[in-house]
Amino acid sequence: DSGVTQTPKHLITATGQRVTLRCSPRSGDLSVYWYQQSLDQGLQFLIQYYNGEERAKGNILERFSAQQFPDLHSELNLSSLELGDSALYFCASSVVGDSNQPQHFGDGTRLSIL
């Protein structure tokens, strides 16, 4: 058990809808990362937050947004969903904001768009 908790485990929704994925980092970790994993793309970095502030941005679409709250949990919001957004979404956390440190992953949210 990595200590990183993601909810829900599965989401099934339709095109055009909006969903929110939630992540609680390991106790003591200040940094949260979001990744998308699809069969043909591997792990794609989306965005990082450190202690409530956006730290780094990757290949995140404008339809996606995230935030980290004062209690350090984070939410990833996906809107105007398309079939191609179907994927596994992982959250990872680390102690500091430095991406050189190892990240610890949750078990992901599987998003299926019908």
Add this chain to the structure above:
Amino acid sequence: QKEVEQDPGPLSVPEGAIVSLNCTYSNSAFQYFMWYRQYSRKGPELLMYTYSSGNKEDGRFTAQVDKSSKYISLFIRDSQPSDSATYLCAMSDGDMRFGAGTRLTVKP
């Protein structure tokens, strides 16, 4: 050309075999190197974490980094069916990049 190249496999070996998993990279600024193991329907789990060149051993696992060749390896000795998973290499220069993962099956 991708910054991190990893053969996706699949790789199938008999139980007890020595497994060699490899990644190459193009960015000479990478200083930190990691290997993650990912079981089906689970998140990646950190296996090995190394800084710069050299070897690191942890039980049946050995990680090697050759910065001059821009090449990293993970060796698994006495492989077990429970080692069947996808193995991801990762490396960082301040930003983490992951390989595509190699799917390994160890047959009893």
